[in-house]
Amino acid sequence: MRETTIHMYERPELKDPIFVEGLPGIGLVGKLAADHMIQELNAVKFADLYSPHFMHQVIIRKNAVVELMKNEFYYWKNPDEKGRDLIIITGDQQVAPTDSPGHYEVVGKMLDFASEFGAKEIITMGGFQVPELQGEPRVLAAVTHERLLEHYKKKLEGCSTEILWREDEGGAIVGAAGLLLGIGKLRSMYGISLLGESLGYIVDPKAAKAVLSAVTRILGLEIDMSALDERAKETEEILQKVQEMQKAMLEQGMPGTQEEEDRNYL
Template sequence: MKATEITILEEVELENPIFIEALPGVGHVGKLVADHMIDELDATKFAEIYSPTFPPQVLVGEDGMIENMINELYYIRDLGEENQDIIIIGGNTQSLSPDGQYIVCSEILEFLEPFNISRIFTLGGVPTGQPIENPRVLGAASDEAHIELLKEVGVEMRSNDGGIVGASGLFLGLGMRKGIYGACLMGETPGYFIDAESAEGVLLKLAELLNFEINTEKLDERAEQTREMLAKAQQMEQDLINRANAGNADDLRYIG
């Protein structure tokens, strides 16, 4: 069993596509954006990626149906005003092990080499750890040109501010070493629920950057649900504080 098994569903030719990473991560921000783009923009799946570095499990979906842990490659042709070809990587997981992260991202970039990727955008969330109003979209980039592009659309740059962990960081870092540059868009999110509001912010900045239009109504629906969850989360947070202050050791059983 190799580190990455890639099943090609359709042989496809694309013109200098932009590569967009949107795998699950903090607040599922990237994944929400990917799922929405794939639905709304009629993306076509052309490859499936499996790896023994993914979590050793299957998921139980609708009505008891089992799903493998998977990454998937989609393409969109002629997106937006610039008729830009796009490749999106989505899925339900990332590698569990640190070296697995490097190896899988590296092998995916190798697989994509014949497509002559022009730029890389990676999408994710940046955890605030607590409920947040008006989440910002923060950015980082692997060259000056992309830093300028982000600033032009009002993305605030992170500065000397820790790391970008996982696929969102590695695709940019490994890309740099191959001479492919790009940026990471990160929506602020509390981090402990699926955050459609943060995802909408990221999606709209991406649409502005790549000059395409997209209906965010369904994301708005999900954002509404998110806001309700947010209210619940704040309540839960308060409950936790109340119980912790109740002054007995009862809660200790929930540690670890």
């Protein structure tokens, strides 16, 4: 395999689809949100993306079967005649941060593929690492065009999650969550990035729920979040244990704790 390829198993007829991305990243926020959406909507898998820019390994699946690292495309047909369909991408990994050409190639292939089905609007999901959290995670939003600000603000009115419209001029959105919008914009596509606040060093279903709450508000969908709630409780218990261990280490003056603090683990 010398370049990124997509293996399609079905060519669905889709109605003005919205392309939704949720790939692994900070806190696995985007992937958790996308996987939950796929499960709750009973979305149908119809293509796999393989790339030599992914890690050089296979993953062991059930019954000792190996598979190459890949990203997966799913579609969902909106039962509402006036509604729009979805194309959702999730997967095993993104391209390594140091491989900029690989990122551009893979994202370009994704956009080529989504465009084949008429997708013009893109919603990207992911995590935004913060040194600490106070209260519920918020969602940071940025759009491809200034004219879209009011459009999405209106869509997000009444959202249960607090939305922060990014004003950190010069800030970045790395990986597919950013490049899909940036390259898509050059192709006359448009959309929004939604990143949930996360400590980043632990799988974060709470941030995923915050992001998914915003996405479903934009899409006008209702999705059961109970599975994410349950997973969030489990994560909070793990996090509490980690905090208790670190507190005990600090009280005992054990070596290495200052180094951990410098890394902003908590």
